[in-house]
Amino acid sequence: xxxxxxxRDERIARNxxxxxxxxxxxxxxxxxxxxGQTHTLMRFGIDELLPAEVEMVHGPGCPxxxxxxxxxxxAIAIASQPGVTLISYGDMLRVPGSRTDLFHVKAHGGxxxxxxxxxxxxxxxxxxxxxxxxFFAVGFETTAPANAMTVWQAKREGLRNLSMLASHVLVxxxxxxxxxxxxxxxxxxxxxxHVCTVMGYREYEDLVHEFRVPIVVGGFEPVDLLExxxxxxxxxxxxxxxxxxxxxRSVTYQGNRQAQTILGEVFEVCDRxxxxxxxxxxxxxxxxxxxxxxxxxxxxxxEQVTAEEPSECISAEVLQGLKKPTDCSQFARRxxxxxxxxxxxxxxxGACAAYYQYRRHxxxxxxxGQ
Amino acid sequence: xxxxIPGKILxxxxxxxxxxxxxxxxxxxxxxxxxxxxEANVGDYVIVHVGFAISMVDRAEAERSYExxxxxxxxxSELVSDLETTTPRDFEAEGLG
Numbered sequence: 001x002x003x004x005x006x007x008r009d010e011r012i013a014r015n016x017x018x019x020x021x022x023x024x025x026x027x028x029x030x031x032x033x034x035x036g037q038t039h040t041l042m043r044f045g046i047d048e049l050l051p052a053e054v055e056m057v058h059g060p061g062c063p064x065x066x067x068x069x070x071x072x073x074x075a076i077a078i079a080s081q082p083g084v085t086l087i088s089y090g091d092m093l094r095v096p097g098s099r100t101d102l103f104h105v106k107a108h109g110g111x112x113x114x115x116x117x118x119x120x121x122x123x124x125x126x127x128x129x130x131x132x133x134x135f136f137a138v139g140f141e142t143t144a145p146a147n148a149m150t151v152w153q154a155k156r157e158g159l160r161n162l163s164m165l166a167s168h169v170l171v172x173x174x175x176x177x178x179x180x181x182x183x184x185x186x187x188x189x190x191x192x193x194h195v196c197t198v199m200g201y202r203e204y205e206d207l208v209h210e211f212r213v214p215i216v217v218g219g220f221e222p223v224d225l226l227e228x229x230x231x232x233x234x235x236x237x238x239x240x241x242x243x244x245x246x247x248x249r250s251v252t253y254q255g256n257r258q259a260q261t262i263l264g265e266v267f268e269v270c271d272r273x274x275x276x277x278x279x280x281x282x283x284x285x286x287x288x289x290x291x292x293x294x295x296x297x298x299x300x301x302x303e304q305v306t307a308e309e310p311s312e313c314i315s316a317e318v319l320q321g322l323k324k325p326t327d328c329s330q331f332a333r334r335x336x337x338x339x340x341x342x343x344x345x346x347x348x349x350g351a352c353a354a355y356y357q358y359r360r361h362x363x364x365x366x367x368x369g370q
Numbered sequence: 371x372x373x374x375i376p377g378k379i380l381x382x383x384x385x386x387x388x389x390x391x392x393x394x395x396x397x398x399x400x401x402x403x404x405x406x407x408x409e410a411n412v413g414d415y416v417i418v419h420v421g422f423a424i425s426m427v428d429r430a431e432a433e434r435s436y437e438x439x440x441x442x443x444x445x446x447s448e449l450v451s452d453l454e455t456t457t458p459r460d461f462e463a464e465g466l467g
Contacts (some may be wrong), residue, residue: 240445
């Protein structure tokens, strides 16, 4: 219990760990689908505090990691064109495309900028009417309303030099795809707290009933995650499959109506490829026809760009909970956050990067440090 | 980039038809869209994701959650921008304010 003394409330954490251990009578596999939760689990060693029967696996919860290779290639193609300023979130620059990454485009004279918020792209477009400003918009349901608002505002202002390369993904269809796979091992899910803050948790009801799988929406503090795990284990041991909300101080059944309204006005559901997983029906968001004039994919003629993913990276199995990052022969060897072979090693919210930051000693010990 | 950071609303105004506020995160304040939390006002604490407040929280929750993110060393990379003139700083020294 080496990490427990770092907890905000050590007594509560210790009590939760004890209760989980008391409830467990057989092995259970639990998945979280949120990069922030993955990071907390690793940072506080929660997986190591749990009884051996409870195995935590880390789903496709990092938006940077699941952005399909061809979208990176499209962004690179667009950023390489003259007069273009491509703007995105910081982590996107180091994600490897088929041949290069956006960081190299920038290093070779491309105008690639990183922002904290899409509204900065809006301001930049207003101030630089001679630049073709493209916002590379990735993210789950948490991020989509912000990106939607940016395009909505650009249309309202008649801003003609801002467009969006949209690559949004949705969590419930990903859970459905994981549960439908013949190789699925996951028996319970921690629902993503911030996604559900925006969307509510009503979307998860069908999954719980159809697949008879318990889902507990969880927060981000160590105590939140331990409590969500306890709620899941309690359900699993009792043979129940219900939808519960551990993160009630932020998440409601209906979610944030204002955010959902703007999201629905600008985006529509589409089929989407997930890096490492493949195509998932109705799992993405693309711009509605009314916003076609803001669709960078159409404006820059990159609609036909496709890419085959290299087989070297095992992120497909990692993102489906079939393998751990440390199972990869290249983990912390050729693949590091500085030289990532796959996307989960890029973002600090990616499972491989979280394991690299907090668990690479395990590899060094087991392999003699080679 | 999928993190959400709690901050305190210092001021509000309407800019280009959008309700925005200056929201303080430790040593840095950032312009934040408040259209998704119409009930939030100056002095309130909100959870902010990519420059948009997505929910309100109480002060204790905000401070606890901010401290967690600071201890994980993820705040600085989250707030980084090529286009903002202010750089995130002093996360080690300052609380939420």
